[in-house]
Amino acid sequence: MNRPLSRDFYIRDTLTVAKELLGKIIVKRYGKLFLSGKIVEVEAYIGSHDPACHAYMRTKGRCEVMYAIGGTAYVYFVYGNHYCFNVVTGAKGEGNAVLVRAVEPLEGIETMKLLRGIEHNLINLTNGPGKFCKAFDIDMKDNGRDLVMDKNFFITENYKLSTEKIIIMQSGRIGINKGKEFPYRFFIYNNNFVSKHKINETAIRL
DNA sequence: GACAAGATTAGCT
DNA sequence: GCTAATCTTGTCT
Numbered sequence: 187m188n189r190p191l192s193r194d195f196y197i198r199d200t201l202t203v204a205k206e207l208l209g210k211i212i213v214k215r216y217g218k219l220f221l222s223g224k225i226v227e228v229e230a231y232i233g234s235h236d237p238a239c240h241a242y243m244r245t246k247g248r249c250e251v252m253y254a255i256g257g258t259a260y261v262y263f264v265y266g267n268h269y270c271f272n273v274v275t276g277a278k279g280e281g282n283a284v285l286v287r288a289v290e291p292l293e294g295i296e297t298m299k300l301l302r303g304i305e306h307n308l309i310n311l312t313n314g315p316g317k318f319c320k321a322f323d324i325d326m327k328d329n330g331r332d333l334v335m336d337k338n339f340f341i342t343e344n345y346k347l348s349t350e351k352i353i354i355m356q357s358g359r360i361g362i363n364k365g366k367e368f369p370y371r372f373f374i375y376n377n378n379f380v381s382k383h384k385i386n387e388t389a390i391r392l
Numbered sequence: 393g394a395c396a397a398g399a400t401t402a403g404c405t
Numbered sequence: 406g407c408t409a410a411t412c413t414t415g416t417c418t
Contacts, residue, residue, distance in 0.1 A: 229399070238399070240414095248414060265400050266411025272399085285399055316400050361399055 188213070190333060190340035196256030200275040200282040203256075204230040205354055205372050205392075207273070207284060209347045214322050215338035216297060221322050223289030223312055224344060227373040227380045229359045231272070233281025238365030241281030251330050252281045259339070261319070261329040268316030271324050273333060273341070287315045287360070287371075290379040298322070314381045352377075357389035 191210070196203060213222045233241035233252065240249040240262070251260045252274055260272040260283050272283035289312045291298055298311055298321035312318040319325070333340045344350075353375035358366055360383055373380045375391065 231399075240399085244415085262399085263413060264398060266398095266413075268400050270399055287399085314400070359399070363398085 188342035190336070190342055191257075193255070193257055193334045196273065196275055196334070197277055198256070198275065200230045200232050200284065201370065203273075203275045204228045204284045204370070207286070207341065208354055208372060208374050209344050209350065209352050210341050211292065211344050212286065212289060212322070212341050213339070214324070216294065216301075216323050219294055219297065221294035221298060222292045223318075223322070224292060225286055225288075225341070226290050226377045227286075227288035228371070229285040229287060230275075230370040230372075231283050231285060232370070236365050236368060236370075238359065238362045238368075239281070239283075241283075245281070249281065252283050253279050254330070257332060257334040259328055259331045259333055261324060261326055263326065264316075269319040269325050270315045271319050271322075271328070285315060286318060288313045288373070288379050288381050289318050290377065291321070309378055313379045354392045355386070355389040356392050357385050360385065 207225050207228050210225050211222055231239035233239050241252040254274050255278040256275045258274040260274055261269055263269055272285045275282045291312050302321050312321045331339050355373050355375050356369050357371045358369055359371045
């Protein structure tokens with residue numbers, strides 16, 4: 187049985203956590219079964235200097251959860267339709283998080299299809315932040331959950347990773363207007379479940 | 393109170 | 406590639 191990543195994993199520099207989350211497995215219980223997927227695309231948001239971060243120059247309201255201890259789930263609602271899932275990083279009071287933008291579905295694929303309302307097209311199931319949340323039944327009820335202590339919602343090591351040997355790509359973030367200059371998006375090279383954008387072509391190989 | 397923007401998506405051209 | 410859908414949040418009056 188896989189164990190959740192420890193608190194120490196999350197209480198580190200946000201960019202380090204973001205990069206290391208690639209390839210890890212996110213697991214969530216849905217009824218009697220577990221849904222899981224490999225994280226293939228993330229973005230970092232850093233409160234201290236990043237105007238795109240909800241916690242930039244703010245401590246109250248929606249972003250309050252971003253100031254919790256690393257390993258806490260931060261979920262918010264955007265564009266009147268969609269949820270986005272983040273993991274808080276660093277010590278309590280810092281205001282940083284990593285957005286999970288895309289995963290590769292592993293377990294519970296049939297259930298994810300039902301939740302998404304699509305039958306075919308596996309690629310389209312979780313290749314975007316809103317799609318991933320819908321497929322994993324993530325919404326505001328999950329905001330503030332502790333991914334270190336919660337047995338039904340956590341991120342775990344991928345023991346196949348040592349043989350998979352992933353290549354990490356870095357680029358600017360997607361769908362923001364402020365903070366475009368920060369190259370805080372990371373994704374796995376050549377993975378089909380990364381959200382497709384022109385920006386992929388200008389990404390840097392790390 | 394009012395208003396504009398937003399870490400998106402699906403559907404159409 | 407372009408745009409409507411849809412509603413919460415933050416900001417200003």
